[in-house]
Amino acid sequence: MTSDLSPPFRPVEVDRTSPVPLYFQVATRLQELIEKGEIGVGARIENEVDLAERLGVSRPTTRRAIQYLVERGMLVRKRGVGTQVVHPKVRRPVELSSLYDDLVAGDRSPRTEVLELRTMPAPDPIAAALEVAPGTEVTWIERLRYAGGEPLALMHNAIPVDVLRLTRDDLAAHGLYELLRRSGLTPRIATQVIGARSATAAEARTLDEKRGASLLTMTRTAWDAGGRALEYGSHVYRASRYSFELNLSAG
Amino acid sequence: MTSDLSPPFRPVEVDRTSPVPLYFQVATRLQELIEKGEIGVGARIENEVDLAERLGVSRPTTRRAIQYLVERGMLVRKRGVGTQVVHPKVRRPVELSSLYDDLVAGDRSPRTEVLELRTMPAPDPIAAALEVAPGTEVTWIERLRYAGGEPLALMHNAIPVDVLRLTRDDLAAHGLYELLRRSGLTPRIATQVIGARSATAAEARTLDEKRGASLLTMTRTAWDAGGRALEYGSHVYRASRYSFELNLSAG
DNA sequence: ATCATCAGTTTGTCATGACAAAGTATTGAC
DNA sequence: GTCAATACTTTGTCATGACAAACTGATGAT
Structure with missing residues (x-):
């Protein structure tokens, strides 16, 4: 029945001197x-x-x-x-990467404009999302992300100050997740909520959309392997230019 | 430094007669x-x-x-x-469940109206998504899902006929994934795209939204463990009533 | 006092051996 | 010929033993 018995594919030799398991x-x-x-x-x-x-x-x-x-x-x-x-390529469960990395990988020449960068006590909802004490000092960031010369997303982030200190230049030149990783902070677990709503007048203006245009919204909290909250984000994307792709696998 | 050395927590006894590993x-x-x-x-x-x-x-x-x-x-x-x-409860990677199951679990009394149910050759885009030959016979389903008495989502599905045969009554009383599982078909892998757009006039009417209201869109293809395509779905949700929650974990 | 060195602890990797459980294919009885 | 019982194949689980690698903390030299 199953005629495709494994052909004697080329020997897979292993290197016992290598540090790779x-x-x-x-x-x-x-x-x-x-x-x-x-x-x-x-x-x-x-x-x-x-x-x-x-x-x-x-x-x-x-x-x-x-x-x-x-x-x-x-x-x-x-x-x-x-x-x-059953499948010729790896199906990644879900990527935990930043928009910036994705755009770089997709050759869409991202650019970032830092609209705001300051430290402040975390408002209650954000403190709750980060699971830190209310009033904990966080860095508040507002960025506008371009791709291919067009505005793509308006991004708000809060990062506890004792996790990472950031500069405008860093943020303009790199993705947030890249900056985190460069400091030895690896996001391992995140919860996301993806929704949609209509653009406010100000958002429409900033994103070069018509008023009332549909926007994709995403809020996320990310933790490192030690359970420490790294980042809270609340972003809006132009639905006409962006969508989320996910690969799921269920045990 | 770490004063919290493991207290002698209660003995965890194992049962070697049990079939559970x-x-x-x-x-x-x-x-x-x-x-x-x-x-x-x-x-x-x-x-x-x-x-x-x-x-x-x-x-x-x-x-x-x-x-x-x-x-x-x-x-x-x-x-x-x-x-x-590092965390007191399990963070599931991502669930591969149906909307119906989620609503039942959330006690939101779902109801399903089957708007259409017929077999037809798969149009090219759908055949491509399912990775089957163009023209393969599929069951085409159009459903309107209510929750708490209000319309919530308009759902279109294509299921290859040799995978499963469906009746209106089944679909009205159960979620699609439940029906699949009941037939021994377990979705294990899926790719999803989540986006947003404005409602058409017809969609707005059906979903009891204003014209131009923001809708969440989700298209999905699901495969079983054997790599067989089970289902293609293209759904729109009322953004005012629904959002996607995801838990991610990165290796 | 500071820094390098060394021993101890704990997880990471790997080998060998054994039996169980779930399929598949064959055999045999009717 | 049909169906049940049997043998075979292949993955699943588990034990024991051994050494390596990474981190911590103590020790000792300067």
Whole structure:
């Protein structure tokens, strides 16, 4: 029935002198083979035991490599059946990146205008969102983001001052998440709410839209691995120029 | 410095006769302790080796349980330091559920009106989204979803006929994802695009909004674990009544 | 007093071995 | 021929043992 028994694809050799973990080497190699189509969608890969033996690694190591790709949506395992390729490229769960990074990646030449930058005690709703004490000092930022010469988004952020200090120049030249990461602060968890509403007169003017035009709204709070709140953001995007793309995967 | 050395919290006994895997029993028990606050945020839990010994399970099993909670954002591990509680409840990555389920869970008494239900060859854009051959027969559904007596969303779906056959009654009484699951079809992977635009006159009339009101739009394609396309959806929501909430976690 | 060095703690990686559970394919009885 | 029982394949779970790497804190030299 399943004629596509794994062809003897090229040996995946591992480098035991490398500091890269073996399971990761195996996973990366498999991912390459799949992305290049050398193992086609629907094809079954070799069973764990044989694969492990052929690579000269243990079965747990092989399992861990396969598991890694299963979690990324490339492979599917069924007990008693085998492991099958279901998608030729990684489906990332959801990116936790900033708009700026996305625009750079998409070659849309972003530019940032810093409209406001000051420190102030956090208003209650923002303190609540950040899960910090009311009145905690935060840096309040208002930015206008351009892409391809056109205004795209109006962004408001609050960052606790003891998390990061920011300058106008930094913000004009880099995305907020890049600045965070550069300071060793890695956002790991975030909650977002995405909605829509009509533009106010002032927003329409700033964003070069007609009054009452539809805007996408996004509010987000991001935490680092230690559970410390890094950033609260409340942004509006021109719906005519922007939308959110998400890849979901459910266990 | 860290005075909060793990108190000798109650023994977590495992049941080896249970069909539930040991690692999952341990993970669940730890999760309970954390959710109930018996292990507070910031506290360090026992190290893997001791914990394993005390529970009478192996270290890999303990590691797997802890890893499970780390991936869910409750715990953080640092080599040479230990494992710390960073959040008292699970942060789910993103749910892959239907609007209907969400409304039921939120006690907002959903109701569904089936406006249209017929089979037809998939138009090219929809066939492309589903990654099936152009002209593949699909069931085309148009539904109006109410919540709390008010219209909330206008939903269009295409489901390949060889995936599932649907009746008006089924659709009126249940959410689409519930019907899929009941047939043994589990959505595992989806890509979504969320945007916004102004309502057309017809949409405004149907949704009881003013003409030009802002609407949230969401298009989605969902696949099962085997990579088979289950559903394409193109929905519009009243922005005044609905927004998307997401929890993200980045590796 | 300050800084480098070293030992201790804790998680990270890997190997080997074993059995269980869930599918699939084959065999055999009727 | 049909259906149930059986054998086989493959992944899932678990144990034990070992060493490496990262971080912490104490020690010692300057």
